[in-house]
Amino acid sequence: MTSLPLRPPRLHRGDRLALVAPAGRFSSKVLERATSNFSSSGLTLELPAPLLRRHPLFAAEDTHRLMAMQTALDSTDYRGILAVRGGYGTSRILPGLSLDSLARHPKVIIGFSDLTVLHLFLARKLDLISFHGPMLLSGFRNYRHNALKTFTNFFLQQNQGDLLLPQGTSTVFLRRGEAEGRLVGGNLTMLAHSLGTPFEVDTVGRILFLEDINEPLYKIDRSLTQLALAGKLSSVAAVILGIFLDRDMPIARKKVGASVLEKLPSGVPVVADFPISHGPENCYLPHNARACLRKTRPDLVLPEPCFEN
Structure with a gap:
């Protein structure tokens, strides 16, 4: 257990x-x-x-x-x-x-x-x-x-079993699938910068969530490539993409998604448009808590409590 x-x-x-x-x-x-x-x-x-x-x-x-x-x-x-x-x-x-x-x-x-x-x-x-x-x-x-x-x-x-996706928001599968694992992630640039440090991101068996701001597509791809070359994308359970902003304008999900999908093993599910960003769409996610991604819906559920009481 x-x-x-x-x-x-x-x-x-x-x-x-x-x-x-x-x-x-x-x-x-x-x-x-x-x-x-x-x-x-x-x-x-x-x-x-x-x-x-x-x-x-x-x-x-x-x-x-x-x-x-x-x-x-x-x-x-x-x-x-x-x-x-x-x-x-x-x-x-x-x-x-x-x-x-x-x-x-x-x-x-x-x-x-x-x-x-x-x-x-x-x-x-x-x-x-x-x-x-x-x-x-x-x-x-x-x-x-x-x-x-x-x-x-x-x-x-917030309670065990609750959805982490706020009401009224809409997400999509870029690759359908189901997964369970600890949530880890955040700002893509900072995750890439963590490599080689004592607090380097651990992605093995994790659901990795990503967002960034003021980074054009080529810089996003560069950070993703750095994570991939460091072995950080080979064993993830799933990837959750938030909103990527460049000069306050969202980058098309297909462009970011294509960069992610080509670096992942086949079968790893990917969700896009999750409301995590530097814009007004930014929900709270319990980092290091266990979450479930269901095959039927592109959302996240808490199978365990993230608070002690």
């Missing part, structure tokens, strides 16, 4: 979430607006350490971002951690993180894009389920009822 991964407790109304900024810069006004928009979720956002410090690339220098992230991981006051935004910089602080406290007191950790490497790191080091999906600015910079509903439905109500 396959052992269950480490699972965080479910969130409840009134819980406190720590805001962290392990990557790019942002303005205080945008942060305040997004925090206000998030307030009707029933959860409280708090800053374990000041986030905004002058730096040309990042929200703050490496030592400060590391300290803020470590405080959020260690404090038992917080039931979860929500990243403010992606950008670049998360991988620079990973070697300095201690996960001892998180291993004893797992938390819900949410982010995507540059945070892809954090999900890989947590899966490798702790076998922890973390959550790929909208961050504070990408999800709540502008008030959107659907964003709040998606968040609360997933983190306050």
Whole structure:
């Protein structure tokens, strides 16, 4: 029998979430607006350490971002951690993180894009389920009822056996089939960059999900080729393609799909148009949790709980 991964407790109304900024810069006004928009979720956002410090690339220098992230991981006051935004910089602080406290007191950790490497790191080091999906600015910079509903439905109500595909969304099979395995993936560029690192993506027997932004088709193919040459596409259980954006315009599914299909063994199912992206279509996926792809429908089902209770 396959052992269950480490699972965080479910969130409840009134819980406190720590805001962290392990990557790019942002303005205080945008942060305040997004925090206000998030307030009707029933959860409280708090800053374990000041986030905004002058730096040309990042929200703050490496030592400060590391300290803020470590405080959020260690404090038992917080039931979860929500990243403010992606950008670049998360991988620079990973070697300095201690996960001892998180291993004893797992938390819900949410982010995507540059945070892809954090999900890989947590899966490798702790076998922890973390959550790929909208961050504070990408999800709540502008008030959107659907964003709040998606968040609360997933983190306050998600159950074993539930569909991971939100209502009203449509996906398609590029190659029909069924599969079961742990969900792993995220931003394609970051997955390719993980190769050769201690948190290199593990795809054996996994359902691999992919998305990217501001990458033309030839760069997408280059990253896919890098994964293929590293042996990362030869043993996947299935591939789930999100929305690939170039200059805010989606790249045709057939073009991305053709690049993927030619690199996969025959029989590996592929689903396209899954709502994971840097655009408004971005659902939450439990990274490192087991999921099932059914042959009859191009969606994903949770056969096991992704929360401890």
